[in-house]
Amino acid sequence: MAGNLAIHSARAFVKSEKGRIEDRISSLPDDLLVSILLFLPTKEAVSTMILSKRWRSIWTMLPELEYIDSDYKQLPGKKKESIWWFLDESLQLHKAPLLQRLIIELGPGCPVDVDADIIKWIAYSDELKVNQLYFKLSWLSVPIILPESLYVCDTLVDLTISDKILLDVPSPVCLPALKYICLHYIVYKDEDSLVRFLSGCHALEYLYVERHDNDALKNFRVEVPSLKTLEYTYVKLGTNNVGNMGGSLVIDAETLGEFYLTDYSGNSCLIENKPRLDRATISVLCYPNDNFMKSLSSVIYLYILLSTETVVCCHAINFSQLIECTIISLQFDWLQPFMCFLQNSPQLKVLLIDQLDGDFPLSFTPPSSVPGCLSTHLEMFEWKGYRGRNGEKEVVKYILANSKYLKRAAIIIKPCSLENKKKMIKELKSVSRVSPLSRLLFSPLNWIPWYI
Template identity: 55%
Template sequence: MDKISSESENFQRIVGKTMISDLPDDLLVQILLLVPTKDAVATMILSKRWLSIWTMMPTLNYEDSECKSVWQFFNKSLKIHKAPVLESISVHLGRECPVDEDVGKWITNAIDRKVRRLDFKLNWSAKPIKLPESLYTCNTLVTLRLSQKILVELVSQSCLPSLTLLDLKYVVFKDEDSLIRLLAGCHILKFLHVKRHIEDNVKNFKVKVSSLEFIIYEYDNYDNTGYIRGSLVIDSHALKKIIVFDNSGDSCTIENTPRLDKASISAMCYLGDKFMLSSLIIFDVLFNIGTVKCCTTINFSQLVECRIQPFDFDWLEPLMVLVQNSPKLKLLLIDQTVGINENLPLSWNRPSCVPKCLLTHLEIFEWKEYGGRSEEKELIRYILANSRCLKRVSLSMKSTCDLEDKEKMMDELKSMSRISNSSQLTDTLLILNYYYLARIG
């Protein structure tokens, strides 16, 4: 009680004791939305005028996940909350949440009041809990975020006619059918973010949502001892952007995506034959033995920007095949911050014909963690000698090189002949110094 009194005194000092209480209820509610929910609730003891103002707030946030009292505070405050419509409710409960509490009852409460945005993270010490079935038939939900100790179990198809954003982080599915039933009822879903762990009960993860425009899929499984290989299949006709991070070794297939124009693929697996990427404009890829076939057999007729991250294989010649298949490429980035193996042999042979993009389009070439190996030098020499439209070449030297070696390598590069008189060679990366995925998302 002393804490609440102190908080109310602070609030009084901030807003003053006179004029503010004369404002209309609607405006006072808007003011309370600017402060944390617990502070808004504390204003109820200021005066009779303030007693019920906070109960009309359309947005509630309870995110003190490690506080022992947050669950009790949440329970009590929700019981006296009066807003007929809940625009948004966010609840993050940590390990201090009592395991015998019925955490599903507040979800039912929120659904009864036509909640539009719901964010529930449960990280208690008990097993994952099944949420009320009414959650998956809520016709007002626009955004749904579920995290951690939550069991997604559906015995029939969901019906979420307003849902446009679905975010699932480390949840557990009853079975693969529950995943299929959940997605099947999301007819206008635009954005899907999935972050998985190995014990989520799904071997074959299939996303078939015709309205989906952007998907982020993350499966971080470094310790895959005894792991049975599965698959990822994405089939979404409206898909425009995709980010995949998957080191599980599962197979990966993207099909029926004629509108896909931006993709970031970081996968330690063999990409399927139906991997449709020919419409891409921006492409970010972990260039490894599993992705190389896809990257060297597709005609990237629309590709303008490409970042490759070579990983533990002989990559120089496959890169030139990709460049050969990308006639409109303007921006080529090589990022060697991962997977550098200095003992791995590299092969270099000049292409039989100059790639069209070098003659007509390539303007920017950047290389991060350039090592100065003879084969790498030949690649740069070839690009400088054949890129007629080149405006800027930027390189950062390998971090293990000392200053003298870096200066020597830069002098060697500057001495190479260039067909483009307007090209500049610098050691300042203008694009790779930023998080490249921002260009995707």
């Protein structure tokens, strides 16, 4: 059915004035026909070669190819069809002078022993001068080593490798055009391979890393002078115990502007210089060093998990540029550090608190002076997971009573009995608000009236 649809999409017949049927689309220039085929899945685009001699080689000029094993369905009573055979044959026939994008996702439907074929495909993509390469293997028992030619490709701009791949990097590495790298759950031969790989990417601007427990690395070092954005995720699997595992994340990237860190490994996190960060997401149960925390002083947008490891920043850092902030609170008495944070964030306009579950006690003591952000800047305030405990009530009352420029406050109440909810709403409605323009909104937890 899909094949027929592809054929009819690629060929149009019209009647001439004399009543004869004419195939006008086949007379279009090659580049326009290639543009039409780009709207089709790769397999359907290739199937147009049976239309006529005119169409036989058009698909071979496609600048984008996608081979996704999950697209091949299980037929009743038959073994799952694999994309392997189609990929192997069609890739060898491809003739485009430049391959803008190649996507290969191989799953368990492929033959077991295809290491040589995989290496051949990657090497051939280098010959085609690929710009963007996405390669995922999800079924091999032993990760494969990518060909050395990949590490000296002068046209590669965007690289994503995922799952059963071993980063075993020769020396030297030369990837002069590579700007974007995504490393999803791969395995590393050793720490030197990672360092050699990144050191050969002189134009690298964006690095995404998602690690797993068995990736063979203890220390993960990112030393990239040109790096602008780093996203790093290491969620330790199979355990509820978080403690220092003796490993580390080390960052040496002085031009870094955006940093998104999720690390629950218990390792240390070190920054060897002080980049000027504009945007940061810090969700960690690890141990950041002083430079790491100080690098947050320049952020404009901040998302932070307030834990025993990060609470020190509330006291020690002056967030002089901070405008928007989301605070996730864990199970400890966080209200006093939170007030210190407000004192140190004079430009803050948008504040969201997301309070996680827990019945731990909270205590609140008003500061000696009103935080400057409340007096001059705060416009939006939201509290998710509000429970109506004494400490929470006192903080909300304090913010509403002192935020002169507040336009909207949203209290998102944790699900509870209707009676308790009405009681909390009544209490908060009675709180005096210094800003005549402020609107107070209430909702259950699953409704969010606005977003940061």
